[in-house]
Amino acid sequence: MLEIKNLHATVDGKEILKGINLTINPGEVHAIMGPNGSGKSTLSYVLSGRDGYEVTEGSVTFQGKDLLAMEAEERAAEGVFLAFQYPVEIPGVSNTTFLKTALNAVRKHKGLPELDAMQFLKLIRAKAKALNMNDDMIKRAVNVGFSGGEKKRNDILQMAMLEPSFAILDETDSGLDIDALKLVADGVNSLRSPERSMLVITHYQRLLSYIVPDHVHVLAYGRIVRSGGKELALELEAKGYAEFGSPEAA
Amino acid sequence: MAATEQTVEQVRAVTEQKYKYGFTTEIESDLAPKGLNEDIVRFISAKKGEPEWLLEWRLQAYRHWLTMEEPTWAMVDFPKIDYQDSHYYAAPKAAKDKPKSLDEVDPELLATYEKLGIPLKEQAILAGVEGAGEMPAVAVDAVFDSVSVATTFKKKLEEKGIIFCSISEAIREHPELVRKYMGSVVPYSDNYYATLNSAVFTDGSFVYIPKGVRCPMELSTYFRINASNTGQFERTLIIADEGSYVSYLEGCTAPMRDENQLHAAVVELVAMDDATIKYSTVQNWYPGDENGKGGIYNFVTKRGACRGKNSKISWTQVETGSAITWKYPSCILQGDNSVGEFYSVAITNNYQQADTGTKMIHIGKNTRSTIVAKGISAGKAQSTYRGLVRILPKAEGARNYTQCDSLLIGDKCGAHTVPYIESRNRTARVEHEATTAKISEDQLFYCRARGLSEEDAVGLIVNGFCREVLKELPMEFAVEAQKLVAISLEGSVG
Ligand SMILES: Nc1ncnc2c1ncn2[C@@H]1O[C@H](COP(=O)(O)OP(=O)(O)O)[C@@H](O)[C@H]1O
Ligand SMILES: [Mg+2]
Numbered sequence: 001m002l003e004i005k006n007l008h009a010t011v012d013g014k015e016i017l018k019g020i021n022l023t024i025n026p027g028e029v030h031a032i033m034g035p036n037g038s039g040k041s042t043l044s045y046v047l048s049g050r051d052g053y054e055v056t057e058g059s060v061t062f063q064g065k066d067l068l069a070m071e072a073e074e075r076a077a078e079g080v081f082l083a084f085q086y087p088v089e090i091p092g093v094s095n096t097t098f099l100k101t102a103l104n105a106v107r108k109h110k111g112l113p114e115l116d117a118m119q120f121l122k123l124i125r126a127k128a129k130a131l132n133m134n135d136d137m138i139k140r141a142v143n144v145g146f147s148g149g150e151k152k153r154n155d156i157l158q159m160a161m162l163e164p165s166f167a168i169l170d171e172t173d174s175g176l177d178i179d180a181l182k183l184v185a186d187g188v189n190s191l192r193s194p195e196r197s198m199l200v201i202t203h204y205q206r207l208l209s210y211i212v213p214d215h216v217h218v219l220a221y222g223r224i225v226r227s228g229g230k231e232l233a234l235e236l237e238a239k240g241y242a243e244f245g246s247p248e249a250a
Numbered sequence: 251m252a253a254t255e256q257t258v259e260q261v262r263a264v265t266e267q268k269y270k271y272g273f274t275t276e277i278e279s280d281l282a283p284k285g286l287n288e289d290i291v292r293f294i295s296a297k298k299g300e301p302e303w304l305l306e307w308r309l310q311a312y313r314h315w316l317t318m319e320e321p322t323w324a325m326v327d328f329p330k331i332d333y334q335d336s337h338y339y340a341a342p343k344a345a346k347d348k349p350k351s352l353d354e355v356d357p358e359l360l361a362t363y364e365k366l367g368i369p370l371k372e373q374a375i376l377a378g379v380e381g382a383g384e385m386p387a388v389a390v391d392a393v394f395d396s397v398s399v400a401t402t403f404k405k406k407l408e409e410k411g412i413i414f415c416s417i418s419e420a421i422r423e424h425p426e427l428v429r430k431y432m433g434s435v436v437p438y439s440d441n442y443y444a445t446l447n448s449a450v451f452t453d454g455s456f457v458y459i460p461k462g463v464r465c466p467m468e469l470s471t472y473f474r475i476n477a478s479n480t481g482q483f484e485r486t487l488i489i490a491d492e493g494s495y496v497s498y499l500e501g502c503t504a505p506m507r508d509e510n511q512l513h514a515a516v517v518e519l520v521a522m523d524d525a526t527i528k529y530s531t532v533q534n535w536y537p538g539d540e541n542g543k544g545g546i547y548n549f550v551t552k553r554g555a556c557r558g559k560n561s562k563i564s565w566t567q568v569e570t571g572s573a574i575t576w577k578y579p580s581c582i583l584q585g586d587n588s589v590g591e592f593y594s595v596a597i598t599n600n601y602q603q604a605d606t607g608t609k610m611i612h613i614g615k616n617t618r619s620t621i622v623a624k625g626i627s628a629g630k631a632q633s634t635y636r637g638l639v640r641i642l643p644k645a646e647g648a649r650n651y652t653q654c655d656s657l658l659i660g661d662k663c664g665a666h667t668v669p670y671i672e673s674r675n676r677t678a679r680v681e682h683e684a685t686t687a688k689i690s691e692d693q694l695f696y697c698r699a700r701g702l703s704e705e706d707a708v709g710l711i712v713n714g715f716c717r718e719v720l721k722e723l724p725m726e727f728a729v730e731a732q733k734l735v736a737i738s739l740e741g742s743v744g
Contacts, residue, residue: 050695076701088696092714101710102700141714158700
C-alpha cells in the first residue's frame with residue numbers, strides 16, 4: 001500500500017524529517033506517537049502534498065505509484081486522505097457544496113459518473129447520521145462556528161464520503177470529549193477494511209484503546225526511534241517520551 | 251430565460267433593414283460622421299424621429315457638457331479619451347470595424363466562451379465578427395426556442411398593462427410618460443458622462459408597471475443576440491407605479507465585446523408608494539487581454555428614486571468585466587419608510603480597475619438602507635469601494651448598515667475602501683464594517699487535500715465570500731453568476 005524509504009524533508013530550510021522508513025500493508029492500521037514538535041504533522045503534510053514541505057531525500061510509493069510526483073489534489077483523488085489536526089474554516093461555502101464538489105472531483109478522476117443532487121444528499125445524510133451530525137450541521141458553512149469536536153467529526157464525515165484507501169488522522173482525538181471520541185472512533189472503525197490502511201497520529205494512548213492499531217511507532221525529532229505492537233502505546237503512556245532524548249541529541 | 255419585446259423589436263428592425271437596403275454598404279451610409287457637435291445631436295434626434303422637446307433637452311445637455319470637465323476623483327487611470335474620434339450614430343454597426351473571423355478575436359475570450367458552453371455561431375456574434383449576426387432569426391430561435399415564445403411573453407405583459415419596450419419606441423408610443431420621468435432622477439446636468447449620455451443616447455429599455463400590478467416574470471435585457479447591437483450610450487427608465495413590483499435583469503454572463511471603448515449608460519428608476527423595484531446586473535464586458543490592452547471603459551450612472559412611502563429599490567450587481575468600471579448605483583430615499591439596498595460583487599483581475607460603490611441619500615423618516623459590497627482583486631488589478639451615506643435633517647430614525655469586504659488574491663493587487671458618512675439627524679444610526687482578507691494557504695490546501703484543483707478551490711472560496719450577494723440574484727442568474735465568478739479568476743493563482 002504505502003512504502004516510505006529514507007524520507008528527509010525540510011520546512012523553510014530547516015530539516016524536520018531525517019530519514020523515515022515505514023511500510024504499511026493493505027488493511028493495516030499504524031499509529032505514530034511522539035512528543036510535540038517531533039514532526040508528526042510534517043509527515044502528514046509531506047504525504048498529502050502540501051506546498052512548502054520540501055522532500056530532500058528518499059521516496060514514497062503508494063499503490064505502486066510515485067506519490068511524491070503527484071499534486072495534492074491528485075493524491076486525494078488516488079485515495080490519500082488527511083484528517084487535519086486543525087480543520088480549516090471556509091466561510092460562505094456549505095458543507096454539502098464543499099463535499100459534493102470534492103466527491104465529484106474524486107469520482108471523475110476514478111472514471112465514475114458524478115452524483116446528482118438527490119443521490120448525494122441521500123448519501124451524506126446517511127453518513128452524517130452515523131456520526132450523530134444533524135442536517136443543520138451539514139448545511140452550515142465548512143467548519144465555521146463549529147466547536148473543536150465538531151470540526152473533527154466533520155473531517156471524519158468527509159473521510160466517510162470520500163472513502164480513501166489510505167487515511168492519515170492527525171491528532172483526531174485532541175479536543176474531543178469521551179462521547180465524541182467514541183463516536184469518531186466508531187466512525188473510523190467502521191471504515192476499517194482489508195483494503196484500507198490508516199496512519200493514526202496521536203499524542204496520547206487514549207485514542208488507541210478505541211482504534212486499536214496493528215503497529216505502533218515512536219517518532220522523535222524526525223526519526224522513527226522505536227516500533228512495536230499495540231502494547232507499546234501503553235508503555236509510552238506510563239513512561240513518557242523522555243528516554244527518546246532531546247532535540248539537541250537528534 | 252424568457253424573451254423580451256425588445257429582442258423581437260430588434261430582430262424585426264434588423265431583418266427589415268436588410269430587406270430594405272439589401273446591401274451592407276448602403277447600411278454603412280447610416281453612420282454619422284466622426285465627431286461630436288450640435289449637428290450630430292440633431293442628426294441622432296432626427297434619425298430617431300424624435301419630438302421637438304426631446305431634441306431641445308438633448309441640446310441643453312450637450313451645451314452643458316461643453317462646460318464640464320472630465321472627473322478625476324475616481325481611483326482609475328486611463329489615457330485621455332478623444333471624444334471627437336467616435337461615431338455617435340451607427341445603425342446597425344459598421345461592418346468594416348469588426349473582426350473578419352474568429353481568428354482575429356482574442357483567443358482568451360474564445361476560451362471563455364467555450365467554458366461557458368456557448369455554441370460557435372453565438373460566439374461569433376458575441377465577439378462582433380463581421381456578418382456573424384446576419385441571420386438573427388435563426389440565432390434567436392436557437393436561444394429562445396422560437397419567436398412565438400417571445401410573442402406569448404409580450405402578450406402576457408400587455409394583459410397586465412405593463413409596458414416593456416425600447417426607449418425609442420416609448421418615446422414614440424408613450425411620450426407623456428417619458429417626458430414626465432426621464433431626467434427626473436438623473437438630470438441632464440448630473441455628471442460628465444450622464445450629461446454626454448443625455449445628449450447622444452441612442453437606445454435602451456423602458457418599463458412601466460401600472461398601479462397594483464406585480465410583474466409576472468423577470469424582465470430581462472439578457473439576450474446574447476442583443477449584445478452585438480447594444481449601444482454605446484444606453485438609456486434605461488423604469489417606473490413602478492403605486493403598489494407594483496418588478497424584477498429587472500440586465501446583462502449577461504457571456505463576455506461581450508464591443509468596438510466602442512467608452513460605454514456611458516444611464517439608468518433611472520422611480521418607485522411610487524409601496525412599490526418595489528429589484529434591479530440585478532451581471533456585467534461582463536470585455537476586460538482587455540492579459541496585458542491590459544483593449545477592453546471597455548464602463549462609466550455608468552444608475553440611480554433610483556424611492557419617491558413614495560414604503561417603496562423599495564434594491565440593486566444587485568456582479569461586475570466582472572470591463573477594463574475600467576466607474577459605477578455607483580444609488581438610492582434617493584425620499585418617501586417615509588422607504589428602503590434602499592445595494593449588494594455588489596466586483597471582481598478585478600489582470601489590469602482591470604474598478605471604482606464602484608453606492609450612494610444612499612436618506613430624506614424621509616425611518617428610511618433604511620443596507621449596503622453589502624464584496625470586492626475581489628487578483629493579478630495587478632485595483633478595486634475601490636466608494637460609498638456615500640447621507641442622512642438629511644428630516645430623516646428621523648433613519649438607519650444604514652454597511653458591510654464592505656475585500657478579498658485579495660496574490661500580492662500585486664489592491665483593494666481600497668472609501669466610505670463617506672454625513673449624518674445631520676441625531677436619531678439616525680449608521681453602522682459601517684470593513685474587512686480585508688487574503689485567500690489563505692490553509693484554505694487552498696484544505697480544498698486540494700479533498701481533491702479540488704487549485705482553480706476550483708479558488709472558485710469555491712470566492713463564491714463563498716460572495717454568497718450574501720449572490721443569493722440576492724434571481725435563481726437562474728445566480729447559477730450563471732457563480733460559474734462566472736469562478737471563471738473570472740482562472741489563472742489568478744499559482
Ligand atoms: N513553517 C514552519 N517553519 C519552520 N518550522 C516549522 C514549520 N512548521 C513546523 N515547523 C517545525 O517543525 C517541527 C515539527 O513540527 P510538527 O510536524 O508540527 O510536529 P508535531 O506534529 O509532531 O507536533 C517543529 O519543531 C516545528 O516548530
Ligand atoms: Mg502536529
